[in-house]
Structure formats: structure tokens, C-alpha cells
Amino acid sequence: MGSGMEFFIALLGPVLGVMFVALLVASFIALYTLAAVYAERKVSAFIQDRVGPLETGPRGLLQTVADILKLLLKEDIVPRMADKPLWVVAPFVVFSAVFVGYAVMPFGPELVAANLNVGVLFITAFAAFEVAGLLLAGWGSNNKYALYGAVRSVAQVISYEIPAGLAVLSVVLLAGTLNLQEIVLQQGIGASGPRHLFGLPFLPDVSALGGLFTWNVLAYPHLLIAFAIYFIASLAEVNRAPFDIPEAESELVAGYHTEYGGIKFAFFYLAEYGGMLLVGLIGAVLFLGGWHSPLPNLGPVRLADWTTGPIWGIFWLLLKGFAAVFVHMWARWTLPRLRVDQLMYLCWKVLTPFAVAMVVVSAFWASWR
């Protein structure tokens, strides 16, 4: 009896800790989504020569709060012909798949919820799992447009997993680890082992310099191409323009979430914006130094040392993530949408061969080093 109680208390600590972290991340995603939706409106308004939201709150800042309140207060309608269990569970599956990805994300030197040795594998696996939720939503809605959207998104996400995965692989080969935190640690001051500028041994070692020069894209210049491939593929994975064909408004009304409203629709929204940030963060971790500062140590001006730490780590990582989200928005409001066959062409005949080439280069580089 006593040992059972002790066991229970011993278990309670970590469980509470995990729940606390999870709650923290969940509320962060919700707040970030509020801000991102507002930002998207303002960015699109700027691009389209409009003013965007102005009326609700100062400079329209409360517009998204009002929207989320509206979504929360809406009647929860279940279509009569829907496959009810699938339909209900789908938005939560989609959101969880994105949410779980944040668990292995290193936000700072010691700040990582689950420091998994197979973090890269974990995060790509769950990113692909999101598509199961989209398929549930499309099939469960019992709506032809939703079904089209679901089938399109399955085709798209699974195809784009391949160039994205290969681009990630080309980093992993050079890093020699699947642990995201270790991949980040290699890209800044305090990296173990020498790190030459542009990866060329006759150039000076920059591991003490830190900053921009130790990031993967500069330490191994071919990773710049890998990063471009990864970025394009990640746009497609989170169904953003110009690859938003699963929810193509002018063709499929709203794609897989045509039938959703209220809080369930809000979860799709959370997943979409959470996904945008997540792929931006993964890109930052793998290619752009993660939570490391872009500022190098220049002689006595120890910029990199001064701007490294837990708070700085969160700041730099989120800054990189938000920059990626901004580029997503910029692309969305500038470019038309591709057609489904052109999307597949781009994936299989352009991105995948280049990604394979990047993996080969990485493999040779890693063995030669």
C-alpha cells in the first residue's frame, strides 16, 4: 500500500511537469495564432493596398479575439449525413499531430520538452500523420468537395514528404545525429570540433566566431539548395499557397473543412497556423542555427556570447520561425495557385531529383571530412 502511494507520487511529478509544459505550448500556439491571423490580415491588406482591420480595438488588434469568440459561441452543427465519429475526431487529430511536433523542438540551450535521440524522425513522422486527420475530415463530411480536398491533400502531403525528407536527410548525414538539440549545438559557439567557413578546410575555423558563419547553410553551402527545397516542400505540406489546392477556395469552396464550423473549424485554423510555424522552426533548427544568434564574436565585441542564453534562444528561434511565416504569407498574397498535375510535376520531376543530389553531396562530404 505504502509503496503504491510512493510510486503514485513519484509518477505525479513528471506527469504534472509534462502537463504544465504541454499547457504552456498549447496556450503559446493559441496566442500565436491570434497574432498570426491578425498579421496575415495586415500583411495581405498592405499587399493589396487596403488598410485591413481597424475598428475592433486599437488598430484592429482585437479583431481576431472577436473572431475566436464568435467561433467559440457558434452552434456546433453536425451534418446529418456525416460519418459522425470520424467527423468529430478529425480536427483534433490534425491539431494534435501539429502540437506533438513542438515537444521535441529545442527552444534554447536547456529548453526542450523531450530531448529525443530520434527527434528528426519523430517530427517528420507526426507531420505526415496530420494527413490522416485531413482524410478523416474529408471522408467523414460526406461531401464531394471535402472528399476532393482530402484526396488532393493526401496526394500532396505524401508526395512532398519525399523532397522534404531528403532535404532533412542531407543535414542529418552531415550532423551525424537525429537529435535536434545536438544539430543546433553544432551550429554555434561551443560546437565540438572545428567548423571551417563554407566547409572548406583551407578557410579559417569559425567555431569560436559563432553567429551566422556557423549555421549549416553557410558551413555547408550546398545546404542552401536543400533549404530552398525544404522550404518549398514545407509550403506544400502545410497546404499554403501556391500549393493550397486541397482547400482551393475557387474550386473546392473550402476543401476538407467545407462542412466545419465553430470550434472545430477553429482547430483546423490552429493546426494550419501552428503547422506554418512548426515547419518554419524545423527549417530554422536544421539550416539556420536554431536558437543560435546570427551575430558573431568580433574580437573583443563578444556579440555571440552576449546574445546566447535561454531567453535569447527563444527570441532568436521564434524570430526565424516568424520570418518563415511571413514569407508564407507574402507568397500566398502574391502568387496564383498551381494545378494538381503541375504540383506533382514540381514535386517528382524537379524537387526530388535535386534533393537526391543534395543527399549524395552530403554523403560524400561527410565521408571525405
Place this chain on the structure above:
Amino acid sequence: MSTSPAAGAARWAASDPNRVRLKDLRTEEMVLNMGPQHPSTHGVLRLEVVTDGEIVIDVIPHLGYLHRCFEKHAESLTYPQVIPYVDRMDYLAAMNNELAWAVAVERLLGIEEDIHPRVQYIRVLMAELNRIASHLVSIGTFGQDAGAVTPFLWCFRDREHILNLFEWASGARLLYNYIWIGGLMHDLPVGFEERCREFVQYFRPRVRELNDLLTYNTIFVERTANVGVLPLEVAINYGCSGPMLRGSGLRWDLRRDDPYLVYPDLEFDVCVGRGEVGTPGDCWNRYKVRAEEIEQSLRIIEQCLDQLQRGVARRTADFDPQKLCPPRVVPPRGAEVYARFENPRGELGFYILSDGTEKPFRVKARSPSFSNLSVLPEISRGAMLADLIVILGSVDIVLGEVDR
């Protein structure tokens, strides 16, 4: 009331049932009813699409959701009273419709030649301004069909200036009732010509900007070039007109080939699809014809403004725009006319039959969108679902005119 879903579905039978029956479909085919409520049908059109995955096997348009029986209305109204109803046909180009109706009735009365030149130039000016406004909507919505939202808002920003001008002249922003049989509602407000010139100066660079954003965008070209190719013989046989016909390569413009008002005195080019990108007759070329026509309309507007400010159509103190407006429009018994006009969407024809009373005996409106839409199934079989939307956008229908 029964609560089972199947019984609920059977309770209301559609009053416009699908033409394709489920038992006639092959296993892999599916019927997708696009519309009447759908973002890309530009109003309330229903397309019954038979699809095999993403491929369109057949399209059957179902019209009439906006049908008001204009022709029945016209039979119970006097000739001048029809003008507001004509406005509501192609509601994006109401000035052009009014012009068409007014000139058609004037031709019926035999007073077409007597119209004051200032009235004629003002009519042409208004029609060309409205052509620009209409093409802007067409281009904007076409971009949106292809997934580009920003050009749509840019186009609407510029269209707003034209609507402001119209509001100033006629008091209305969409449906003007400005061009009357035999004249106009008012003369232009003082200062209108100058403001109009300012608009032309403002607008010229905007057209170039739009071309940079959309026309030669690689993705846009990928999406629209060689999609929905309409061969010239098919276009003529289906009675396509306007940018649809010119996009297929026929240099045919009623302003030049069957001229009315002062168009013979004005200089402008007839734009045709040259296959600069893609093939003549595809969606891109139809789009390009519209984009180029905007610039030609600007040329016409400048020439009209020259005449209105300094030329034969100068503002004079004794000018009365309603001088020739007949108090009662009574064409002779048995007179009939088929008059056709170049609207933004093509040939708008009115067939009017008079029985010697104040009201027309029979009016038939041959609307360009109606004939242009009828070619849709022909050019979209075998395309992909996303192409169908782009093709429909490039046909540029206004449902108010298709359904009348």
C-alpha cells in the same frame, strides 16, 4: 414529418433535375454539382460536372437561377421605361446596355442620325469608361479563379474611381439610367472632363503594374496558356462574340465593323489573341485581349475628351441633352429592328418588334454571355477540374445577362 435522412432528401424534388442519371455513369465517374452557390460560378450558375477523379468528362450548365423574364417585362412597359431593366441585364456594364437600347430604339424611330454630337460623344465616353470598369472586374475575378487574390483588389481599387465618376454624372454607382432614348439624362457636370483626364493619367501606369503582377506571372501562364482552347470555327459556329471571338484570332469588333454613334471617327485598334503565349483561343489569350482593350478604351476616352473640351462637342450654353427625347415613343406599326452593339462581353443585340403602340410587341435580347456560355461544355471536356474554373472565368459571364 419523417426524420430519416433519406426521406428528407426525397421530400423535396429538384425543380431543375440533373440531366445525367446515376445509372448511366461508369463506376469511376461522379456527378459534382457546382453551384448555384459556389465561389467561382460568378453568380448563380449551376454546372453539372461529370468527373473522373480530377478529369472533367462532361459539363452541363443549368441556367435560369437569376431569370426575371426581362422580355416579358419589356412587353408591359413603355420604351423609355425599359431602360432601368436593361441596366440590370449586364449589371457590370450598365452604360453599354443603355446605349444599346437607346440606339436600337432610335434606329426603330429613324432618328439615329439626328442626335447631337455632344450627346454622341458623351455616350461613347461613358460606354468606354464602363468597358474599362467591366474588364477590370473580369480580369480581377479571373485572377481570383486562378488563385491570385491580390489583382482582384487592385482592380477593384481602380474601378472605384470610374464608379465615382459615374456617380458624379448620373447619381448612381452601378445602374445609371443615364442614357435616354434621343439624349441623356443630364449634361456632364462642370469639371467632369478634367477629372476624367486625371483618371486616365492615373490609370495608365496601373495597367502596366497589373501586367507585371499577373499577365506574365509564370504560374498564371502555366495555369491559363493552352487551357480551354477554342478554335475559331467553333467560336463562330457557337455565336461567340467579343473577347471570346477575338481571343480566337478573328479581328472582329462591331465598333469598327458595324459602326454606330461616332465610332467611325475615333481611332483604336481591334485587339486579337496572337498566341504570344500559348495558342490563340486559350484562356490566356482571351484574358490578354481584355487587358489590351483597356488600353484601347483609354485611347478612345482621350479622343472623346478632346472633342468634348475643344472639338465639335464643346460645352455650349444652349445645349439641351433632352432636346430630342420624344415625349411619347411610338414607333410605326410593323417596324422591327435587330440592332447589335459591342459590349464588354461581346455582341449585345436587341430584336424589337413594334405594333404601333407605346409598348414594344416583342423584345428579344441576344446577350453575349448566353451564347459565350453555350460553348463551355465544348471546350472543357477532358480538362481538369481546376481548368474548368479557369475556363469559366475566361468566358467571363454575367449571370444577370445570361438569365435575363
Place this chain on the structure above:
Amino acid sequence: MATVYEIRDWIVERFGPEGVRELQLERVIPPALVIDPARLREICRFLRDDPRLYFDQLMCLSGVDYGPERDQVAVVYHLHSTVHDHQIALKVIVSRSENLEPVVNKLEYTRIGPDGEPIPNAEPPEAPEADFGEERVEYVTEYLPAVDTVSDIWRTAEWHEREAYDLVGIAFRGHPDLRRILTCDDWPGHPLRKDYVWPEYYHGIRVAY
């Protein structure tokens, strides 16, 4: 560019004097030829294919009802040649009450109440949840004046003939898909008939306003 007299003479030369019944010039723009309904298709094909004429575009096709007193309906074809740039109108006039042909295209809806009896088409019951009964759909036959189709000569005609059928109530023999186009498939009557009476209710919706 051929004048209307030349066009008439060429038709008469080919189809005999019965081919063209009348030439309408006075106050008719463009001039109209009233032609023999029985030879409509041949004449149209001739007009389209003859190199001197080459009327490749059917601009407009209008159905006209002259009312019960004159007891005639007409179909007017406005033709145009993109090559020669000339225009002509053709008219086909047929009787409104004789030689009618059966057309089985009209949908008719009846509402069957819970007791199995048809519910009269009138105002719906006040309560929104009240029982309207089931709707039954059936095709019925109507008898209409008929003209040959030209939809295989000019495809423009396909929809315009459907419109003339729908609004004026003229049947077109040999039309591939003669359904109503602008009004609903079960709309009662043909609105542009001069003796048309508006229905009081349509599917329980009041029509008069």
C-alpha cells in the same frame, strides 16, 4: 457583299418561287425573308454553305408569338457572314393552333399528402414543420407548334431554340436536348405567349406580387 434582292433571287433560283414567300423591306432592319417552313433546313444549309453567301454566324434566334387573333407564331433568324459582312433575317411563320406536335419534356410535380391524395397547389400551411407531403415527378405531354431545328447547322441555335421553346412554346423537331432553359423544368406554361396567365402559386410560393 450581296444585297437582299440577290439573296432572294438565289434562293428562288435554287428552291423555286415557293421557297421565299415574302420579302419584308419596309421599316424592317435588316430586311427579312419569310420562307417556307418545310424547306427551312435546306435553305439554311444553302445559306451557310454557298460561297456567295457564306452566312456562318447565327446572330440571334427569336421566337415570336403573334397572339391568338392572328393565330401564328414565328421564328426569326438573324444571320451574318463574317467573310462577306452582310446580314439578313429569315422568318418562319407557322400556325399556332393547327398541326401541333406532341412534346414529352414538361415536368409536372404533384404533392401527395399523407392520405395519398394530391394537395392542391396553394398557399403552404403556416407552421414551418407542417407536413407538405411527398413530391411526385412525372413527364407530361404538351402539344406545341413545331419548326425544324437548325441547331446542327449553327450551334448557337441549340440554346436559343431551347429558350424559344421555354418562353414562347415552340417545339423544334430534331433538337438534341429540348429542355427548358431559363425557367424551371416544371414551370407551368410558356410566359411569352400573348394569352399567358400567371400561375397563382408555384411550389406553394405566391407568384403575384
